[in-house]
Amino acid sequence: MQTITILGATGSIGVSTLDVIQRHPDKYRVFALTGHTQIEKLLNQAQSCAARYVVISDESAYQKAVEYAATLSEFHSEILCGSQALEDVASASEVDAVMAAIVGAAGLMPTLAAVRAGKKVLLANKEALVMSGALFIEAAKQSNATILPIDSEHNAIFQCLPHNYEYGNFAASGIHSILLTGSGGAFRTRELSTFADITVDEACSHPNWDMGRKITVDSATMMNKGLEFIEACWLFGAKPNDISVVIHPQSTIHSMVQYIDGSVIAQLGNPDMRTPIAHGMAFPTRIEAGVDYLDFATVASFDFDTPCFERYPCLKLAIDACADGQCATTRLNAANEVAVEAFLKKRIKFTQISQVNEETLNLLEPIRVSSLQQILEQDRRAREVAHEVIRGLS
Numbered sequence: 001m002q003t004i005t006i007l008g009a010t011g012s013i014g015v016s017t018l019d020v021i022q023r024h025p026d027k028y029r030v031f032a033l034t035g036h037t038q039i040e041k042l043l044n045q046a047q048s049c050a051a052r053y054v055v056i057s058d059e060s061a062y063q064k065a066v067e068y069a070a071t072l073s074e075f076h077s078e079i080l081c082g083s084q085a086l087e088d089v090a091s092a093s094e095v096d097a098v099m100a101a102i103v104g105a106a107g108l109m110p111t112l113a114a115v116r117a118g119k120k121v122l123l124a125n126k127e128a129l130v131m132s133g134a135l136f137i138e139a140a141k142q143s144n145a146t147i148l149p150i151d152s153e154h155n156a157i158f159q160c161l162p163h164n165y166e167y168g169n170f171a172a173s174g175i176h177s178i179l180l181t182g183s184g185g186a187f188r189t190r191e192l193s194t195f196a197d198i199t200v201d202e203a204c205s206h207p208n209w210d211m212g213r214k215i216t217v218d219s220a221t222m223m224n225k226g227l228e229f230i231e232a233c234w235l236f237g238a239k240p241n242d243i244s245v246v247i248h249p250q251s252t253i254h255s256m257v258q259y260i261d262g263s264v265i266a267q268l269g270n271p272d273m274r275t276p277i278a279h280g281m282a283f284p285t286r287i288e289a290g291v292d293y294l295d296f297a298t299v300a301s302f303d304f305d306t307p308c309f310e311r312y313p314c315l316k317l318a319i320d321a322c323a324d325g326q327c328a329t330t331r332l333n334a335a336n337e338v339a340v341e342a343f344l345k346k347r348i349k350f351t352q353i354s355q356v357n358e359e360t361l362n363l364l365e366p367i368r369v370s371s372l373q374q375i376l377e378q379d380r381r382a383r384e385v386a387h388e389v390i391r392g393l394s
């Protein structure tokens with residue numbers, strides 16, 4: 001029996017994780033669920049999986065949660081609130097595994113708390129590694145934490161690498177490169193001259209995956225692939241030159257590893273996050289995930305393409321930031337969170353997301369960061385600058 005905390009239980013990954021858990025009540029029990037503002041959803045989830053704790057990260061929603069809990073007949077979870085409580089349920093001694101599925105930089109501190117406590121960390125949140133990759137990997141080494149990638153591409157790469165893969169040592173395993181696949185998002189074939197007219201609804205509907213709004217917009221700009229590029233470097237000890245981005249519109253191949261003898265190993269499946277979630281939860285064994293098996297009689301075709309940076313300027317910004325280092329990746333991630341939020345609030349155009357990101361990076365002098373404090377300071381500073389850039393646009 002494994003005891004799990006789900007950080008970000010009310011989100012798309014959180015809901016899929018609970019779905020997998022409910023299929024295997026003999027194997028998993030829930031210690032804590034966390035959510036930000038969707039209080040009723042969170043408390044209903046806690047009630048149905050008998051979570052010991054619920055944590056509400058938005059302190060202003062706490063009172064509402066207590067009042068709602070009083071209306072539920074069988075509610076036995078203890079309600080906690082605030083950022084320290086998030087870290088506490090991620091690192092509690094009773095917990096074996098932590099699903100890190102808070103979106104954005106807000107996921108960094110509780111995920112790091114789980115890593116430092118030596119947990120099995122099911123890593124969906126990619127922004128934590130984008131911001132603090134070096135610290136994060138070092139902390140996992142120190143505490144003996146196991147990081148299992150849940151992002152579908154990284155989970156696929158993990159499955160395609162040899163079992164005895166030595167971190168960062170491509171040569172020892174005969175690896176030539178990582179082929180990071182991406183669908184190309186909602187606007188892969190849209191006329192470029194119409195990009196400034198893209199609406200929020202259009203950007204929030206993904207052709208293959210059902211995900212949260214921020215990552216869906218990031219998929220449309222391919223910033224998501226850019227963040228995943230950086231994430232892959234840290235997770236597998238790869239260098240930017242070791243990774244190629246391949247557009248694969250069907251999202252059936254979730255990524256590949258190319259070996260020096262010319263072999264390519266790919267991981268395939270229907271695009272459903274319950275597969276990588278179940279893989280991470282059960283690793284090194286396998287469990288059923290509730291996902292339909294791939295039917296090759298109905299898979300029409302596999303197409304591939306090379307991303308064009310004119311269509312996807314955010315992808316280029318991320319690949320360049322990856323080469324520049326952690327200060328640049330932290331700033332880019334922060335600027336992008338601010339820009340995407342402004343786009344979702346209809347304050348800027350779709351095409352201005354990359355503009356805000358690029359101008360924010362250009363307005364800040366490059367520096368070296370190594371401590372967590374410096375990283376958080378660069379995150380804060382880049383948000384400030386991104387807000388200024390947005391004010392200048394409107």
Ligand code: NAD
Pocket residue numbers: 007008009010011012013014034035036037038057058100101102103104106124125126127150151152209210211212213214215273
């Ligand atoms: P989502 O928007 O559906 O859910 C986000 C969760 O984070 C919610 O539970 C929300 O309550 C919580 N949250 C939001 N702001 C918070 C804050 N300030 N403090 C604490 N909690 C906060 O997002 P999602 O699609 O489930 O994605 C979650 C993470 O997983 C992201 O980092 C995303 O990049 C990554 N990911 C998602 C998918 C997917 O298919 N959805 C795939 C790969 C990776």
Ligand code: MG
Pocket residue numbers: 151152153228
């Ligand atoms: Mg992904």
